[in-house]
Amino acid sequence: MVNSAVSEFEGYATRALDAPSMVPRREPVVFGCEADGPFDADQLQTYEQQGFLVIDELVDSDFIDALRDALSRIVNDPALSDDERLVREPGSDAVRSVFEIHRLDPIFANLATDPRVLGRVRQILGSEVYLHQTRANLKPGFRGKEFFWHSDFETWHAEDGMPTMRALSISISLTANEVHNGSLMIIPGSHRTFVGCCGETPSDHYRDSLRAQQVGIPGEMELSRLVADGGIELITGQAGSAVMFDCNAMHGSSGNITPYSRSNLFYVFNSVENAVTEPFAAEVPRPTFIAARQVEALR
């Protein structure tokens, strides 16, 4: 059921619009303060202004090895080969993403509550938090495909019913993110503008959108304006580095023709005060392995 009441009065208008739109963000970006956690005032200000923050070494190389081993076990587990949480590359059998990693191995669940992660997340969101989504993205060498520009919040709002911009992602690198292997690109400052997208949400859109998105794509004019204001930041870093970014930060990545695969873990944290409702622009919510519908505060 489409959340038309909320959509009309409180939601951000998107999907099936006559024309793309750009409206200012209504919510704060940083909900906590310096006293609440590990980030100092400068870091909080950077996050507020840029919409993201790079952490050079969030975890050490031994722990990265353990995470990689766990992911490898999941990808190669015959019992999971037909599991819908394993999404494959268009035109190949190579695994592109694994969803709900925190339920597939305890090491991934523990990482979400690690003080280095949870402390920073709570500080930014200024409340208790829960996991909206977790996944591993594996961009294989030679044939990793691009992800076009998008705001995660646009999809979470339209298809999952996330009411406001009080969520963030943390991406943790399992392999080196280089200038040439399809690393994350973010438009600094783009999180301050909501870009409404044309195109109606098809039924079961998530099946295709996880491989190659067709709707929820911002227009070229809107992207050009965001880039003219903020430029483009290509996020590189060694395995173990991480980037935290706001739910509405416009981001994407190029394909990967190098032999170096690019693998990352993604954790999406939502404030417990921002629990999902009915979708704002879709008939039914996406499956729970993609977007949790139960608030379970992390401790």
Place this chain on the structure above:
Amino acid sequence: MVNSAVSEFEGYATRALDAPSMVPRREPVVFGCEADGPFDADQLQTYEQQGFLVIDELVDSDFIDALRDALSRIVNDPALSDDERLVREPGSDAVRSVFEIHRLDPIFANLATDPRVLGRVRQILGSEVYLHQTRANLKPGFRGKEFFWHSDFETWHAEDGMPTMRALSISISLTANEVHNGSLMIIPGSHRTFVGCCGETPSDHYRDSLRAQQVGIPGEMELSRLVADGGIELITGQAGSAVMFDCNAMHGSSGNITPYSRSNLFYVFNSVENAVTEPFAAEVPRPTFIAARQVEALR
């Protein structure tokens, strides 16, 4: 007619192979010496070892503006809209490449004989030279597609009948080449190894290969070995910068989802002592707008 006699005794084996192959280059890389031209001994040694050399400012910004204007006139000339020298992006009408630019505007012909260009080319190739191919590559913003790894010489040998590795390309940037907009990637040192490719050459292969190559593609194992030895260099630079690279240097580029188009001019110079013969692995040579068959030494 396939040049089977030469192929058997002197050519580099490629296309329709049972398995990919890697054989050492037989020819020198630098045919001239320091006394012959503008490059000093260090630069010649770098070119010899890496297979390419970056020139930070080959031409100034006024001249770049004039080149861009000339290219824009060609792309927008209604008389040329159906010309086969204008190649369009897969799935769009956007022009991806313009061939034979030196015959479409005198400014492009003059650039080929400019001493800053021709002096360097003659010094590397150690002889008089002629133009094997010229083109402009326009990688449009938002939807520029990738070019997978390839050695130009593999194609020129197989499809055009270029006998030996005594040719080079110079790529001149008309727009900034950034880390994020699909800039040229080269594998340093790869020019010293010829990688034979599987797959027979289809008739009229050039029509498709200019949009998205299907044969003449090196194997993943061979690419991994080259990259393990030499790494990957991503070539960035401002408009007016240039890179000269050996005909057998393995190179490619990622797609471009940024709003910034990436346009370059490509000039391919061949030694007059290396004139093309019959193709080594194709029934008929490619059209002359793609690969010249007449030796006209540049002066």
